[in-house]
Amino acid sequence: MKWRFVALGVVALAVAGGIAGFLLQRQIGDAMFKRAAAENVGRDRSAELADGLHVFVCGSGSPMPDPSRAGPCVGVLAGRHALLFDAGSGGPRRLQRMGFPVGRLEKLYLTHLHSDHFDGLGELMLQAWVGGSRTTPLPIAGPEGVGEVVGGFNMAYRIDSTYRTAHHGSAVAKPAGFGGAAEVIPLPTGPGKTAVLLDEGDLKITVIAVDHAPVSPSFGYRIDYKDRSVVLSGDTVYSADLVAASKDVDLMLHEALKPEMVIEVRDAASNSKQPHIAKVMGDILDYHASPEDAARAASEAGARMLVLYHIVPPLPSSFLDAAFLGDAPKLFSGPIKVAEDGLLISMPAGGSGIEQIMAR
Numbered sequence: 576m577k578w579r580f581v582a583l584g585v586v587a588l589a590v591a592g593g594i595a596g597f598l599l600q601r602q603i604g605d606a607m608f609k610r611a612a613a614e615n616v617g618r619d620r621s622a623e624l625a626d627g628l629h630v631f632v633c634g635s636g637s638p639m640p641d642p643s644r645a646g647p648c649v650g651v652l653a654g655r656h657a658l659l660f661d662a663g664s665g666g667p668r669r670l671q672r673m674g675f676p677v678g679r680l681e682k683l684y685l686t687h688l689h690s691d692h693f694d695g696l697g698e699l700m701l702q703a704w705v706g707g708s709r710t711t712p713l714p715i716a717g718p719e720g721v722g723e724v725v726g727g728f729n730m731a732y733r734i735d736s737t738y739r740t741a742h743h744g745s746a747v748a749k750p751a752g753f754g755g756a757a758e759v760i761p762l763p764t765g766p767g768k769t770a771v772l773l774d775e776g777d778l779k780i781t782v783i784a785v786d787h788a789p790v791s792p793s794f795g796y797r798i799d800y801k802d803r804s805v806v807l808s809g810d811t812v813y814s815a816d817l818v819a820a821s822k823d824v825d826l827m828l829h830e831a832l833k834p835e836m837v838i839e840v841r842d843a844a845s846n847s848k849q850p851h852i853a854k855v856m857g858d859i860l861d862y863h864a865s866p867e868d869a870a871r872a873a874s875e876a877g878a879r880m881l882v883l884y885h886i887v888p889p890l891p892s893s894f895l896d897a898a899f900l901g902d903a904p905k906l907f908s909g910p911i912k913v914a915e916d917g918l919l920i921s922m923p924a925g926g927s928g929i930e931q932i933m934a935r
């Protein structure tokens with residue numbers, strides 16, 4: 576009989592707890608919100624990270640709507656340097672949620688001028704400007720044409736900027752710090768199609784011309800900080816130049832499109848009488864890398880870890896990752912990950928560790 580009393584007691588407690596939760600929902604919600612605000616507002620995760628290279632995947636998606644992936648966006652902390660590579664829609668908001676110090680962002684580097692790589696630029700400029708009380712416009716480096724893109728965003732956001740300054744005051748929303756300042760990165764043309772953009776102290780940034788024809792120029796980037804390194808492919812097919820520039824890199828972030836899945840989407844669009852979508856799906860097959868291409872690139876480069884990003888088509892569940900990867904694990908012996916937004920990869924200097932943290 577004793578167990579019956581125990582069971583009855585447990586049920587009674589659960590019911591009482593449920594009723595109390597229902598009746599006190601407002602009070603509990605207030606307390607939860609207060610705690611979340613104290614823990615998250617203004618959080619600068621860089622203060623918690625060891626000196627090293629830390630990669631914030633703020634957007635792992637593509638132009639195609641993906642419920643869990645923002646457009647392409649990768650934040651890099653290299654020691655005290657805060658850098659961003661691409662600003663796809665929704666990415667800068669995710670970046671801030673991850674605790675990246677957007678307020679002291681030094682520069683945004685664009686890989687190319689496809690709109691999915693800069694359609695979050697407005698949200699980034701606003702966050703960096705007001706959040707960081709900038710006194711100069713955010714430097715935005717990219718291929719030829721970047722001036723036209725940045726000029727357009729500056730024009731589109733100019734009226735909004737006057738409201739911000741009027742409301743928050745010129746000490747917070749400083750007029751001189753509004754917007755972006757474009758810097759053209761010339762197309763590297765020498766052997767290997769690379770150029771060193773910055774080599775100061777412990778930080779070196781190299782640009783690599785990749786192959787995303789007919790979109791040209793299209794860039795990948797290599798970032799070296801002390802003894803750690805990461806390569807971002809940008810949008811490209813398999814690129815021998817990218818492989819050569821990625822020699823012995825710790826981490827390769829490579830874009831990936833699964834042709835077999837895109838063909839399924841194309842055929843479904845065709846069957847549902849959407850010929851334009853079917854045409855686009857057919858066209859995009861020829862200027863992206865497959866997961867297998869990315870694995871081959873990582874293997875040939877001697878990369879220690881491969882993360883796939885710019886995931887096409889959208890994957891609504893990580894259960895599909897194995898189907899997306901296909902034969903990639905056979906081609907690269909190191910760890911491979913299909914990126915999700917909120918992934919933070921931490922590589923402390925002076926060691927060989929590569930730690931994965933979910934920082935949503």
Ligand SMILES: [Zn+2]
Nearest residue numbers: 689691692810
């Ligand atoms: Zn893209």
Ligand SMILES: [Zn+2]
Nearest residue numbers: 689787790810
């Ligand atoms: Zn592209």
